[in-house]
Amino acid sequence: MNWKNEYSVGVAKFDDDHVIILNLIDTYLTQSDSGLDLKTVRFIIDQLGDYSQSHFKAEEEYMTEIGFPRMEDHRRRHHEMLDQLTYIRDQCEKGEVSVVEVTAKFLHDWWNNHILIEDMAYKRFADSGQA
Numbered sequence: 001m002n003w004k005n006e007y008s009v010g011v012a013k014f015d016d017d018h019v020i021i022l023n024l025i026d027t028y029l030t031q032s033d034s035g036l037d038l039k040t041v042r043f044i045i046d047q048l049g050d051y052s053q054s055h056f057k058a059e060e061e062y063m064t065e066i067g068f069p070r071m072e073d074h075r076r077r078h079h080e081m082l083d084q085l086t087y088i089r090d091q092c093e094k095g096e097v098s099v100v101e102v103t104a105k106f107l108h109d110w111w112n113n114h115i116l117i118e119d120m121a122y123k124r125f126a127d128s129g130q131a
């Protein structure tokens with residue numbers, strides 16, 4: 001997966017974050033086709049975790065600033081995703097190999113549903129005032 005202009009959410013800082021997140025997700029999904037060990041899963045998840053903490057916080061501040069009406073749902077979604085990262089880390093610690101597949105689905109959803117649909121909704125709102 002490569003970055004395209006149509007993926008832009010209209011805030012350069014968030015696009016920069018999304019490029020990094022996309023690259024991590026892409027690395028994971030490409031490698032998981034040929035099998036991933038839990039050490040690598042853990043490594044990628046830790047990097048995503050570091051990035052998303054500050055990214056989510058900045059998005060929440062921005063949504064508050066522009067008065068995005070579905071901000072609370074979006075914030076809840078961010079929390080669920082951070083919980084899911086914690087769950088994946090725990091499964092890695094336990095040596096649970098099924099987490100490789102669970103993580104692939106989660107990351108696929110992160111890109112396709114969270115960034116391309118849920119994040120895109122605040123861009124539409126900022127552009128048009130329609131939630």
Ligand SMILES: [Fe+2]
Pocket residue numbers: 014018055059115119
């Ligand atoms: Fe985002």
Ligand SMILES: [Fe+2]
Pocket residue numbers: 056059074078114118119
């Ligand atoms: Fe978000």
